[in-house]
Amino acid sequence: MTASLGLACLxxxxxxxxxxxxxxxxxxxxxxxxxxxxxxxVGWVTYQNGPFIGMIVLAGGVSILRWPVIYLFRWFKSRGSNPAE
Structure with a gap:
């Protein structure tokens, strides 16, 4: 296991x-x-282990921090639905 994967687990x-x-x-x-x-x-993991492992680590992080991601998507959706701005 590389150092980046060890830190991702930590x-x-x-x-x-x-x-x-x-x-x-x-x-x-x-x-x-x-x-x-x-x-x-995630960038370091991707650099050391390749994009497939990087995407797995990214998916794990998104599953742990799901509410900030949900609020980010809601914010993007609210900004895109108002053409007056």
Whole structure:
């Protein structure tokens, strides 16, 4: 296993532990940190292991951080449906 895959596994464990802890802001601050760490990590995994493994790691990250992705798609949808802007 490469170092990038090991760190990706550590990222997933860290995200799971954070999800189990209580939070006043529904884990949004932790989600921002996980996103900031996860984007370069997915790039590194893709660089070292190829695009197929990179897509698997990306899918795992999206499944863990599904609500920020859902809100992002809702935001894109609301921006595209209003032609007056």
């Amino acid at each position: 990222w997933a464990i860290m995200a799971t532990v954070i999800a189990m802890l209580p939070s006043r802001d529904h884990h949004w601050r932790a989600a921002y940190v996980l996103i900031a760490l996860g984007i370069p990590l």
